[in-house]
Amino acid sequence: MIALVTGASSGIGRDIARSLAMHGINVIITARRRDRLAELKKELVEKYGVKVMTIAADLTDERQCFELYKRVKKYNIDILINNAGFGVFGKFSDTDLESELDMLDVNIRAFHILFKLFLRDFKARGCGYILNTASAAGFLPGPYFSSYYASKAYIVRMTQAVAEELRSEHSGVHVSMLCPGPVATEFEEKARVHFAIPAASSPKLAEKAVRGMFGGELMICSDPINKASIYAAKLIPDSLLALGARISQSSRKPY
Numbered sequence: 001m002i003a004l005v006t007g008a009s010s011g012i013g014r015d016i017a018r019s020l021a022m023h024g025i026n027v028i029i030t031a032r033r034r035d036r037l038a039e040l041k042k043e044l045v046e047k048y049g050v051k052v053m054t055i056a057a058d059l060t061d062e063r064q065c066f067e068l069y070k071r072v073k074k075y076n077i078d079i080l081i082n083n084a085g086f087g088v089f090g091k092f093s094d095t096d097l098e099s100e101l102d103m104l105d106v107n108i109r110a111f112h113i114l115f116k117l118f119l120r121d122f123k124a125r126g127c128g129y130i131l132n133t134a135s136a137a138g139f140l141p142g143p144y145f146s147s148y149y150a151s152k153a154y155i156v157r158m159t160q161a162v163a164e165e166l167r168s169e170h171s172g173v174h175v176s177m178l179c180p181g182p183v184a185t186e187f188e189e190k191a192r193v194h195f196a197i198p199a200a201s202s203p204k205l206a207e208k209a210v211r212g213m214f215g216g217e218l219m220i221c222s223d224p225i226n227k228a229s230i231y232a233a234k235l236i237p238d239s240l241l242a243l244g245a246r247i248s249q250s251s252r253k254p255y
Ligand SMILES: NC(=O)c1ccc[n+]([C@@H]2O[C@H](COP(=O)([O-])OP(=O)(O)OC[C@H]3O[C@@H](n4cnc5c(N)ncnc54)[C@H](OP(=O)(O)O)[C@@H]3O)[C@@H](O)[C@H]2O)c1
Pocket: 006, 007, 008, 009, 010, 011, 012, 013, 030, 031, 032, 033, 036, 057, 058, 059, 060, 083, 084, 085, 086, 087, 106, 133, 134, 135, 136, 179, 180, 181, 182, 183, 184, 185, 186, 187, 188, 190
């Protein structure tokens, strides 16, 4: 089997690439930082003896999303880990518009392009796995993190809807979404803000994500509290969720 992992230069994507390699799956790893990809390639080849290809690509650029797809198509990818993403923290009226548009290009546009192109190929073949990295944030309004939370809601709703289409077709293609709360990665540093609550372990989450994906789970969480909070949020009015989220976000300290 062979997997394409986006956002593989650090954090959750890098750990998912490690978990896949540990299960004997060859990987194509992509992100912007070539040095990080080269380091990971060396580690995975030496430790697990799998085949690893690195492709440097900036997913804010739509053309590079299509080029990435074209370059890997010939390898008949079995698994897409659609994971690259980042957050821009701050009051919506104050955050930098260009940074936010870049974020939307990666978190929504690149996610969408890769989801569709690989889904089409997988459906034509009748099998395949797609794991989209969403977030528990996708189930909440997120004051001071508004566009990031909204971008994750897009991934949640897209994944749920496509999963239902596939279910109704009795398809052999499986889609899952990873919905953790805070995870210890470079996310905080890039968003320039600390988490308000303790973060989950990225390697543990990655292994859970890989097992959940192969087990056909639609929503994969980091732990029972993470899962319970997503279900509990469905019982609370949005205005109260927004208030609670604002209070929690206000307690975050700058990075
Ligand atoms: N950490 C959390 O608390 C948490 C919780 C829920 C969901 N998530 C989601 O998990 C995913 C991975 O984030 P992480 O926590 O692992 O953070 P991370 O350590 O910062 O990793 C982000 C990855 O995305 C890549 N990326 C960012 N911008 C990119 C671009 N323009 N083009 C290509 N790749 C790009 C980065 O690679 P380069 O910089 O090398 O390009 C990096 O590999 C994201 O979708 C995030 O929203 C994170």
